[in-house]
Amino acid sequence: MSNLILLISLIWATPPIQVESTTKIDSEVLLDTLISKGEKYLYAEWDSAFYYLSKADSLARLLEEDNKVGKVANLFGTLYYVEGDYVKSIKYYSTASEIFNKTQDESGLNFALNGRGLIYLSQNQLERAIDIFNRCIEISKKLGDTYGIGKNYFNRSIGESDLGQFGKAHQSIDLALEYLKDHQDRVIYTMTLNRAGKIYFDEGKLEESEKYYRQVLNYPGQLSNWAYTFAYSGLAEIEIAKGNPRKALEYAEISKDYVYKTRGFWDKGRLSKVLLAIYEELDQYALALEHAKLYKAYSDSLYNESKNAEISHLQLLLADADNQNLLQEKELAENSAQFNKKLTIILVIALIGLIIGFILYGRVIKQKEKINQVLLEKQKEIQIQNEKLEAINEEKNKLFSILSHDLKAPINSVKQLLELEENGLLDEDEQKTVRKLLIKQVSDTDEMLRKLLRWSHAQLDGIITKRTATDLSEIVKEQVGQLDYQTVSKNITIDFSSIFDQAQVLVDPQQLRIILQNCLQNSIKFSNSDSQIKLWNSVQEEDGFINLHIKDDGIGISEEKMKEISSQVVRVKSTEGTQKEKGTGLGLLLVRQFMEKNQGHLRIQSKPNEGTEIILSFESINTTKELIES
Structure with missing residues (x-):
């Protein structure tokens, strides 16, 4: 330690030429110490960091340590980035890149590349910045540099958060904390915790x-x-x-x-x-x-x-x-100038040939550029068309999923009725009742299929939401009427007597049918036999939205499942109903997506063994004072 203090004193108190009196090893130790101190103060004390890095730069150049000169340049780039002087910052990162390109130091190049990403962030070129950080992450993984990986996930989260991609930003910041858990003594760790707090704040x-x-x-x-x-x-x-x-x-x-x-x-x-x-x-x-x-x-x-x-x-x-x-x-x-005069004629001929060659070559290049430009434009057109086709295919797949999902329940009902009659499990009176149920179920299914097919035909170029003035109570009654078999089989009653009459909401009618059908089927599925499902309306006074409440007294939803439902925008794994009814998990996803398309809100309140309440909020049309008071 005393030797190190003496070396530092010498380098600060004497002209640079006196460093030559120390051994190369001692000088390298001193250089590493100066770089380490400069890096330590990057985000803490700007002046101290500048002082140590300036000394390190002088010593590194004196020792002709190119990689150390490049490392100091990278740190200077970061120092000026912190200050907001992006001109000097990018100059130092460019200098570091030139040095590390010559020395083939991937770690140093990766640091400089990361600096370029930071500059793109400062210029609000967020997608380009994210691309650079992704490249840096791959290089750091190749080098086994956990600190570098964590730092670049941290930087990537900034760009994603600024783009409003909060899900991706949370994923990046969590990965950053995971990779930095062995580097908690470095400044970047608390920076990452702070950034996590900022992301949650921006998300509300x-x-x-x-x-x-x-x-x-x-x-x-x-x-x-x-x-x-x-x-x-x-x-x-x-x-x-x-x-x-x-x-x-x-x-x-x-x-x-x-x-x-x-x-x-x-x-x-x-x-x-x-x-x-x-x-x-x-x-x-x-x-x-x-x-x-x-x-x-x-x-x-x-x-x-x-x-x-x-x-x-x-x-x-x-x-x-x-x-x-x-x-x-x-x-x-x-x-x-070295050519002999005797070769003048040969040179003139050669020059003429070169001129002609350049002219011809220039013409070929221009033609090639024109052809390449045409090809590039065609490629862009093809790419745009492919993207449109992919989007249309995705929407068509969703339509097929909707059709198959909505037909599954009524078809199963018909199948169960036919199996009961086929197996001779029904007496004559029950057979009459079952036939009536069967006829009604088939009629309801036929009507539902007609509406779905008409709607699907109109959506072949992609699902389009057409919000129109719609009588909420009318569609509620229609959907409840199509669930006779499911309610009778479990002896469940659906009480919708408290629904507002002629409650006009702004919504796509067919999408509303799909929303209600899935919500009601889920309530029946998770209700116990001999129970009741209650439907009623309320009005949000602050914005005039009409709420539709669907409340059952069933088995409810566990806290863990509620977290899964609240945090995911993909299909949730289906749970068996009270009579072992199975599902696909697609229904809740459709409800969530169609509510968003109709600018509505979905809330779910549930506790285990206390039932579940689904609240659907729709934009109302001309909500009267009398309706609110009622």
Whole structure:
């Protein structure tokens, strides 16, 4: 340790040339120490990080350690990215890329590539950024670099969250935390916890968001200024959303103590936006205006910097190309000066031949470019057509699923009735009753099939939702009437006497039939024999939506199954009914999708052995005061 302190003292106190008096090994140890310190302070103290990285850069160049020079350049790129200076950031990442291309260091190239992804994020080119982070993840997996994998999943979650893809963002952030569990002593771990809190906040889940911010503040290790700033600003945002501006101000003031110890424009802008909202809530408009100006200044600065970064990067590429052309021209001039005068005629002939060749070659190239352009346009047309066909096929498959699913229950009913009669299990009176049920079931099924076929024919180019004024009570009665066999077989009554008469809602009628059919069949399926299913309406006074409640006294749904239903937008695994009725799990998925298409809402309330209540909310048409009061 004393040797290391002495080396650091020498490198800081003496001219660079005196480093040559130390051994190469000691110099490399010192270099690694400087790089490590610079990396440690990246997100904590900008000035300290800059100081250590500057010393490391000088020493690495003196020792001619190309890979270390490239690593320092990558860290400088990150440092300037944190500050919001995207011009310098991309320059350093470009320098690192050039070095690691020469040394064939995949790890260093991966870091620089990740930096490019961060710049794309800053320019709001989110899809391109996500593509780059996906490439970085594959490279890191190939290298076995768990830290790199976790860091890139973290970065990918930012792009997905900004695109509103919260499901994907949660998946990415969970994977990041999983890969970073062995790196909890590094700054990226608390950054990831903070980002998880931000994703939940953007999604409107305040309790989950606060849980992650608290986890950051209770972190047992040393927290960076950036981590404190992000967490306290996040808590302030949550309190604003809860309607507690004074509590939010307390958190914002704490965040302010930390944010000015960093040089992160994004964090300062975020805090200014939070304070703007707080002071508006507190009617302190002078302070609100002050922070509105600060927020705009920070936002404008980041925006201009990101645009300049892109332009500067293109200029660097163009300058490099110009240098290459000048070098080639110089080499040609030197070679031509060496030719003998005796070969002048040969050279002239050769030059004429070359000119002709270039002209011909240029024409061929132009023709080839035209052909390639035509082919490219055709390929794009074919791709668009293929995408349309795939979408249509997917919708047709859904139509077939709807038809098969909706026909399954009535066909099973008919089959069971015929089997009872075939096996001689019915007396004469029961046979008469069964025949009536059979005729009604077949008639109802025929009518349902006609409506489904007419509707399906109109949807052959893709399922289209046509919301029209529809009498909710009429379709409820129609669907209940088609379930006679299912209710009779379990001795279940359906009470819909409390349904509003002529309740007009804005919905696609056939899609409403499919929604009701699946909800009612599920209620019957999970109801005990000799029980009742009750239907009634209520009105949401805040928006005038009409609610249709479907309540059974059946076996209910477990808490674990409710979480599965609430969290998934795919088919849920079906559960057997009270009489071992089987299902496909498609019904609930259809209900959810068609409710969304009709701009309605679906809620499910259930407890085991206490029954289930399904609440369907539809946009009403001309909801009267008398209807609300009733």
